[in-house]
Amino acid sequence: MFRAAKQNRIFQDVVDQVQEIILSGKLKAGEMLPPERELKDMMQVSRGTLREALRVLEHKGLIEIKLGVGGGAVVKDITFDQVNESLALLIRYQKISLRHLAEFREGVEGRIASLAAERAKPDDIVKLNDLLIEAKKYSEKGNDFQNEFIEVDKKVHLTLAEITENPVYVSLHHTVHDNIDRYYENFLNMKERELKENYQDLCEIVKAVENKDSDEARDLARKHILRFNHYMVRREVN
Amino acid sequence: MFRAAKQNRIFQDVVDQVQEIILSGKLKAGEMLPPERELKDMMQVSRGTLREALRVLEHKGLIEIKLGVGGGAVVKDITFDQVNESLALLIRYQKISLRHLAEFREGVEGRIASLAAERAKPDDIVKLNDLLIEAKKYSEKGNDFQNEFIEVDKKVHLTLAEITENPVYVSLHHTVHDNIDRYYENFLNMKERELKENYQDLCEIVKAVENKDSDEARDLARKHILRFNHYMVRREVN
DNA sequence: TCGATCCTAATGGTTTAACCATTATAATTA
DNA sequence: TAATTATAATGGTTAAACCATTAGGATCGA
Known part of the structure; x- marks a missing residue:
């Protein structure tokens, strides 16, 4: 009080x-x-x-x-930077492990996808499909374009967050990525097959959003993140 | 970078x-x-x-x-205080509205309930049921014990967050409540009927957790928060 | 005239030395 | 023995000077 x-x-x-x-x-x-x-x-x-x-x-x-x-x-125009910094400290102080953060992200991305499915406008669907085309390109080029693929993947998730029209989700997206990236720069080393699996995930999520099937979008997004998390956790340094 | x-x-x-x-x-x-x-x-x-x-x-x-x-x-032993403070600033700076924060909370509490349903141990169930007994007492005493009821309600949610064993959820619980409370101290003015509805909600959520029905727990928790949010939003001052 | 160079002054960054305010502990006193 | 007072450690504040950076004007050379 x-x-x-x-x-x-x-x-x-x-x-x-x-x-x-x-x-x-x-x-x-x-x-x-x-x-x-x-x-x-x-x-x-x-x-x-x-x-x-x-x-x-x-x-x-x-x-x-x-x-x-x-x-x-x-x-200054205030941003989420301070939130990110404080979270980063908590992680370094080992009050939060990356496993915990990853699990949290799984839930958030699921929720974002489900809200996006309820709220996406035709414009949004176009934007998502454009990103998919780009993602396909990189996924077919194989490992050398892994980083580019990951960037597009991020953009898809960011776009979904923006579709919710809730700035909390947009900011959280940045917060979580900043903090995961900080400790796992280039943590991913996906094989070509895995790139394609991820591409398939994205396609299915976008399709669910397009069909306004929010439950399906949620479940697919969670599974997608779970896959990412596996790559990450298998390299965790603790 | x-x-x-x-x-x-x-x-x-x-x-x-x-x-x-x-x-x-x-x-x-x-x-x-x-x-x-x-x-x-x-x-x-x-x-x-x-x-x-x-x-x-x-x-x-x-x-x-x-x-x-x-x-x-x-x-100092580092805490989530800084995260809370930064978030409070964002709210005051109107980068986030309470409507957005409330919507976010809805998703988080749903996710917490669903994880709790998967992870609750017998001890946890006992603790939850004890809290329900307390909640029932206050809900029957009517409006004069509204604040006491809300306290117990909070404890139930906190307990669910703790059951997830993910500190991110525990901290987020505090963050969200701190920030909602700060601007809506005593924002709730529930009629006796509403107190009882809320009590019923809690019972159903705990039952779903007890039955390890994570989907049901999620949906019930979201509905429960949605009800709270209605009380809140109908008083929003913007 | 134009461009390069240098100078100037505004503004934050740092130092030093002194003094004030708070408080735990020791010394004193009733 | 208990209350009171004095002492000193420690953070809080002040003042005045000087250093470092930088935008913009002044100067100079071609």
């Missing part, structure tokens, strides 16, 4: 004030805070204290600080 | 070094960093620079700083 009121720290008050100004829209993304030397006078704190506050705001992803003339603190 | 190498900043190097020491296990939760005045000498930086680094580490959730004699920077 309540959180600790460690409020005797001046820099925290500075953080809160600036954050409030940004979140309330008085300063929009791209606009700048006054230079440190002016701001410290306005807020009647020392430059050191102000800078501690700026460090926190920077780390929160609310501002970005540039050097030189015309530099200074620019208000 | 690569991230910007803004590495001319000394405090960043301090952050990286200390973080590495903590994550590598050389300093464990509960242990302390040297006092600022010693650490600054060891790392050959000024106290101001060191303090900027400590601010960042504190905000990352890696250390906690206490005042007074015997105070200083204590290594």
